[in-house]
Amino acid sequence: MLFYLDDDNKSEITEVPASTLARLGWLEKDLEELIAKHIDKVVREDQLFVIHQERRYQEEPDILAIDRYGHLHIFELKRWRSSPENLLQVLRYGQIFGQYDFSGLNHLFRNYLLRIGGVSQRDLSDAHREYFELEEALPKDSFNQEQRFVVVTDGLDRDTREAIDYWSGHGLAVTALSYQVYRTKSNDLLFEVRPYGPEGDTFMELPDGLSVINTNATYMPDAWKDMLSQEKAAAYYGRKTAVSSISKGSPVALYHTGVGIIAFGKTTDTFRRAPCGSDPDAEYYLPCEFETTVNPITEPEKAITARDINKQLASSYRFRLTAYTLPPEAVDFVRNKLRERAAD
Incomplete structure (x- = not known):
């Protein structure tokens, strides 16, 4: 009701x-x-x-x-x-x-x-x-x-x-x-x-904090390359609207499944539409300005893992959603940790 x-x-x-x-x-x-x-x-x-x-x-x-x-x-x-x-x-x-x-x-x-x-x-x-x-x-x-x-x-x-x-x-x-x-x-x-899952509700979205976008590696293994080179956070097809409510100027990170967070920055505009292959408007993306990035293939050890984040926040977040929000205290941790590892 x-x-x-x-x-x-x-x-x-x-x-x-x-x-x-x-x-x-x-x-x-x-x-x-x-x-x-x-x-x-x-x-x-x-x-x-x-x-x-x-x-x-x-x-x-x-x-x-x-x-x-x-x-x-x-x-x-x-x-x-x-x-x-x-x-x-x-x-x-x-x-x-x-x-x-x-x-x-x-x-x-x-x-x-x-x-x-x-x-x-x-x-x-x-x-x-x-x-x-x-x-x-x-x-x-x-x-x-x-x-x-x-x-x-x-x-x-x-x-x-x-x-x-x-x-x-x-x-x-x-x-x-x-x-x-x-x-x-x-x-x-x-x-x-309310979306269905066999384990029931395990989280609530927060109104602000760090917006994390999954690079869609399971379905589209090379999508991360475009996201880093074009400085954007994207979602596709039936999951594309997951990024549509993220506002301009929001802190944002890219998460690569099996590796961890590979980019940190902020959005520079609200979402835009783009074709994916021959399908018009199959991609929604957020233009970004990334402060720090790492390559998930050649330098995966520099990424911030889900375990790193959950240990720092004393939490049990799962990182398989297309887009989700970590609490505000995650912003400085992710920014500083990724910058530190990328510089090594």
Whole structure:
């Protein structure tokens, strides 16, 4: 539920009335495109590794993702009002994709990389190890031993949520991820959703501090080169909007998965759009002015690792999100430590 706060009478709240996209005149494809372009708002990137998104005219779930243990998470967007077929559809996907061995998942993953401008010959096992920063890759026969089902449903869709509660209570690993739509007094439309992860909520975004942008090394291994040479912090495709709210003049760092922070500086403007390959506007980037950079391939020992940061802050931050914020006290630590190591 969403409430208005009364700044004059701080003991009072007023509920913002909930609505539905159907009632507001949206089409099913509108919601589908919204989720596809903002995948990081639905899937917790710190806990799940996305390996596939639905292709048109294919019998496929909206999103397939793998957790650190190799379990397959099947996301199905329940686009409209409740019906008896809501759960049957996602269970059918479980029947189809639950039979995929490593080779089948690897094929899906490589096709997905092709569509998002990545390196299509990457091996899923290596990419998974790198993404979760595991010491050793999972054995290939460990992938897809278990499946989890996530039905993304309208918060007012009681029938679907009751069916999910029933089946989850009988041992089926199915979860409801509810979204909610509101229309405010000023006629603005609001969309509320909390991203799903198998481990639940583990962090809260901070309003200020050090903005950290991932170099997307798992999906696009060479993207870091453009970021350093062109002095920018970029995000791509369904994760691109993760950088859109970072303001001009913000302290910023680039994090390279498996290595650590490789650049520190500040943003010199708000985000801009750029093509990625043949896809227009597939990249959002922040122009930056970097004080210090290190090469993650030739001098990885100079980077500031996740362990360094968590030890300094007495924290347990995960560094797999496209963009996230570290507390203000991280700014001076990262700036000084990276400068010190780069000078050695």
